[in-house]
Amino acid sequence: MRRLILCLLLSGGIAHFSFSQVIKGTVSGSAPGNKTETLIGAAVYWQGTQLGTVTDENGKYSINVPPAATMIVFSYVGFTNDTIAYKNQTEINVVLKAFEMGEAEVIAERDATELSLMNPLNTQIITEKELAKAACCNLSESFETNASVDASYTDAVTGTAQIRMLGLDGKYTQMMADVVPQIRGLAVIYGLSAIPGPWINSIQVGKGVGSVTNGFESITGQINVSMKNPENAESVYINAYGNQGGRMELNGSFLVPVNKAWSTLLQAHSEMNNTRQDMNGDGFMDNPLKRDLIFRNAWKYQSQVTGFQGEYQVTGTLVENTSGQLDYRNSENAGNANLWGMHLTDQNLNAYAKTGYVFKNSIGKSIGTQFSANHQELNANYGLRDYSGLHQSFRANLLYASKIGATTDHTFLTGLSFQYDDYSENLDSLSFIRTERVPGAFFEYTWKHDERFTMIAGIRVDDHNLFDVFISPRLHARYSITENTSIKLAAGKGYRTSNILMEHVGILASSRVIDVNGQQSGLMPNLNPEKAWNFGLNLTKKFQMNYRDASVLIDLYRTEFTDQVIIDMETAGAVSFYNLNGQSYSNSAQIEFNWTPIRRVDVRLSYRWLEVRNQFNSGILDKPMISRHRVFSNFAWESKETAKKAKWKFDVTPQWIGSSRIPSTSANPEEYRLSNRSDDFVLVHAQLTRVFNSAFEMYLGGENLGNFRQANPIISAENPFNSYFDASLVWGPVFGRMVYAGLRFKIPAPVK
């Protein structure tokens, strides 16, 4: 994914012909907060030809005009290409815009969700425009208008959101922020809500195993969150949000130019909910009381002179959540059996440094380093259960990119990595302690045969100190059948080690007795690392319908586990974790249709089928709470922009979620039993935005407008300290209709 060489660059041997006409000019580059500087060694060439030149030490070039000249392309590593039509000009001066290191595209005015016919990886880009449709609030809630990622809740008490891809939990999807792996370890669930939505520039949702360059941990997909960074952030961005449930948020982001090469972005987020509310009358708060503070400081260094560029950031997070019975107060009720409550504090400090060097005299060659470190401390109580967790991690990744031969048809990216994770968790008398040290090496080869065919073949080898050697081969190929139809294939292997408590934190909101391989106290045994193969096939076709753009996508994926940690809730009152003994798989098929039937109206329709089954001790069963069918639609309308850049935007997202299997509660007394299957239900979200001008907009929206609620989401809510209490069997919304409103104020970054 992280590519330092992206642009098509010309190699040395450029053909010399004699042409009468010559174009001259200067190529310079600009990054927000930096002065425009001339670019040395920028490529200038005629589109579709090998005819070109590079700029000299003053950024100047002179290029001959071939007979059939039409378009001239300007490109430089780290900047967006500019293509200009040739209309007999004799001088063309361009200013290229910088883009984020390691990312192939700049997100400007573009479609809300982009499908690429050219990228061999099956990736959808969710842009800021699409993110604005789901106005609330953080990463866990950013996928509301995406048909490929499912969002659900872990339990009916803590208000914690989680995501799924291909029917499998979010833990099997590798999460990255700015292509650095994040939201892993103990943070797989809580970490999603620690990335505020207004700080996100775009999200790339990749289905399937993904690239080997970022580790072995991706199985069902790779989601990269491109954060707003000094080169793409606004000078000032302020967002305020409030909802009916009493949740209030304030986000601020400020760009500070330092000097020519350095710029920095300061961001702060605060969230607060002090309102105790119980709309479904079960005696439990519908939404947790919340206080959190997040600070982020990102730095960017870019020098045209030395060829170095760097991105550095540090993020600090403090979260405090309280939920449970309506009158629960942690200071009074913690540790006693009067009122059931949950209280959690999460402290996290995270930093990364990415530095790249582009060899100036050897086009297509670069070196990059990534270092990241994370410290997370969790302290919580769930009823009478007492939990503490500490995770410290460090990761280093060294990458080298170059080309094979004279052209950029064959390129490779190779490197070495080291991952260190130290886990220590205690839940009452259970403890989980593990230190992982994993050196690894990877090689990824990209072959761009022509416009029609591209292939990426990668392999990585990681030597795990606790387990065996992980070998992860991965292959991606794209073939364009026609200009507008492409087919993509993916196959590969991924691995991960599990932290069962924080990955299934919902079970802590129950009286279920936990056992791991039959053991119920003391130092818990390490379960096998999870290993899976993933195979995918994608067909994307773009076409015109009634003169307007339309596209159809068909996705077929299969994930097959050879090792997995099974979470077994088939016996009421107990939850067992054990190594898979038998088969476990997920089959997924999705068809999506996008069309613009009328100008400024976008329609998306999608149907997804899932079959997720695995071997439990009691037999092969569907994975619980995962519905086989989902129909999704999104309708978006925008008014015409006035001269003052004012407009209206409206979008509505109706979806239908089919019924799913609920783990058996037949061993419970009758009053504490649930049916074996959930109801199917409809969810409708809608939002209206008024853009007053380029600086100010306001929005009003509603989630779950049909006011559908799962009936009795908590078993034994009236007596939460008995052995039947269970809030973890959640398959639908616990909260009813939720109305919210907010505003956004932004001052764009200065152009130069």
Add this chain to the structure above:
Amino acid sequence: MTLSRSVNAQKAVKLDFQVSAVCSMCEERIEKALDVKGIKMADYNLENGHLEVVYNPKVLSEEQVHQIVADAGHDTEKIKASDEVYNALHDCCKYRENSVKKCED
């Protein structure tokens, strides 16, 4: 260079003509100008200078389509943009000049 086709029982006419423009900013301007009643689709191709327009002849005439483009500042095969509108264009869009400066948005 015109041909007509029947779409949804309602006669839509497709036009394809040459329009002068130099950059993506121009392209956006032309396509936005054509976001009016009666126009189904407008797509400008910067590479060859062709503008494709599908319109409803009951609402607009071919002449009017050209006029909309010219009013936005771009010369078409039939109608030349007035100097006043042309001069108001961003420097990078001055397609009549030989040397176009800094084509940035």
